[in-house]
Amino acid sequence: MRLTAEHIDWKVHGHRLLDDVSLTVESGETFGLIGPNGSGKTTLLRMLAGLRKPKAGRVLVDGQPMSAMRRPDIARAIAFVEQQADTLDRLVAREAVALGRTPFLSPLRPWSEQDDAIVSRALEDVGMRHLENRLWHTLSGGERQRVHIARALAQQPRALLLDEPTNHLDVRHQLSILQLVKQLPITVVLALHDLGQAMDCDRIGVMEGGRLIDIGPPRQVLTLDRLRHTFSVHADLIDDPQDGRTILRFRHAL
Amino acid sequence: MIPTVASAAPARSGWHWIWLTPLALFVAIMAGTAIGETSIPMDTILKVLANRFGGMSFAVDRIEAGIIWDYRLSRAILAACCGTGLALAGVVLQALLRNPLADPFLMGISAGASTGAVTVTIAGVGSGVLTLSLGAFAGAGLAFGLVVALSHAAGSGTGGGRGTQAAGAIILAGIAGSQLFNALTAFIIAKSASAEQARGIMFWLMGNLSGVRWEDVFLGLPAALTGLVICLWHRRALDAFTFGTDSAASLGIPVRRVRGVLIAAMALVTAVMVSMVGAIGFVGLVIPHAMRFLVGSRHTRLVPASALAGAIFLIASDILSRTLVPGQVLPIGVVTALIGAPAFALILIRGAKRR
Secondary structure, three states: OOEEEEEEEEEEOOEEEEEEEEEEEOOOOEEEEEOOOOOOHHHHHHHHHOOOOOOEEEEEEOOEEHHHOOHHHHHHHEEEEOOOOOOOOOOEHHHHHHHHHHHHOEOOEOOOHHHHHHHHHHHHHOOOHHHOOEEHHHOOHHHHHHHHHHHHHHOOOOEEEEEOOOOOOOHHHHHHHHHHHHHOOOEEEEEOOOHHHHOOOOEEEEEEOOEEEEEEOHHHHOOHHHHHHOOOEEEEEEEOOOOOOEEEEEEEEO | OOOEHHHHOOOOOOOHHHHHHHHHHHHHHHHHHHOOOOOOOHHHHHHHHHHHHOOOOOOOOHHHHHHHHHHHHHHHHHHHHHHHHHHHHHHHHHHHOOOOOOOOOOOOHHHHHHHHHHHHHHHOOOOOHHHHHHHHHHHHHHHHHHHHHHHHHOOOOOOOOOOHHHHHHHHHHHHHHHHHHHHHHHHHHHHHOOHHHHHHHHHHHOOOOOOOOHHHHHHHHHHHHHHHHHHHHOHHHHHHHHHOHHHHHHOOOOHHHHHHHHHHHHHHHHHHHHHHHOOOOOHHHHHHHHHHHHHOOOHHHHHHHHHHHHHHHHHHHHHHHHHOOOOOOOOHHHHHHHHHHHHHHHHHHHHHHHO
């Protein structure tokens, strides 16, 4: 699914959080959004997910304006994984994943065996099937994050938006989640903090002060100059002799 | 040991509830009718019911028949309606505000409804149950708006799952709201009511089922049933709020509309109940929490379970209020508070341990 933002603006209390952002994420692409804290990554993701209406500009889903779509239709096309969504409810992992079927159900269209199968599959995909009966508050941060991703997968979306999905995970789960997400045949947009992870995206966009200041393949965008000016770090790019991929080596903060 | 689904929520247990629910409710209403100052044997009650509904003509004592039909049966049914309505209001508020302590009584909605009802009574716009309910609804809506605005301004908001902090803010706002509306009620009574009016109102304010008539049931029953249907219709939407409003929106829930419909419906149900029986506390808090333990937190089961348990709880409280002190009827609000306050403390302690 092709996801387009056209000249999007967003303000809170007169403070401009997004400033004339335009962007097209192509079908099947894995797109990384990077930028320092407070640069507007999360806000842009919310706009793309349809959770906020832009003050100016518009979002298009396969060329169709999102503002003309009904909420459940948006939810059947786009799934969104927030950064830290928590609950005090006593529910088990499987029940949390089952929420992903909400846009497909109605008071008159009940839960079916097919929904059960989709939920099991989603739990399987994130490696949480064996913990499906565990209560939410007994799960670790990483396990919760994987449940959230499974919930998003249960929506069977054509685009998946994730806000720093690897934040709470140990290295192994970081890698497995990124691998999983990259393998999905759908459009994926990730807000990322780890620039090393950004290197694995098809394309990345750099946010700074609410503006999208650069966009393109990681190698083209993540130049030493860019790292110095936008991220205020001194770094080197080193080629891995084993597979020829580029590694970022951070020297020090500026 | 790690708790699993087995303890949290039993697997779908078939269709037992289809016949168990009406049976449990029937037994509770029968008990509410039989037990009291003069206890009445079950067969007399069944005879009266058969005479009334079945067109039979069993010979029964006229005084006993009067007590059953004009006094106790209508009272038990209205108690059931109130219990259902207040429990559902608790379920909905807790789900939408993501707050385990949300409850129509603690949040000052009942206090606002009291103020509205008293204002209508004293202004003498009409003393029919319907105008009373409308006044109470206006008061309830006002109180809810004020308390939510106040808890927002206190900086906690109602989204996300920040748990105890948000819970604290809404309770503090609820205290402020309750105090304000209770003071307003007292002020209105002191300023405008005659001594006799004042005594009647004070007794009603504590929660009181005495003097319930069939016309009250004709308003209370549709209100409770409408509330139940609206909650069941929105059961998946209520589930979708598990991880907050943004999460609900990304699951395709039209958040504003759903929230508006549910809260308006629950304010109306609360207002109808308060205008008839006064502000009965803690039902909306205790029942949903107890039911979450028994049937889990998914609303497909939580809503009907809370509706039923609320009904039975209030009938039982009413029986206690009539039998606890011989020769005297306690306000039912006193009984529910005696049970509810310790339960409230338990929820607080459990919540603190969890964090």
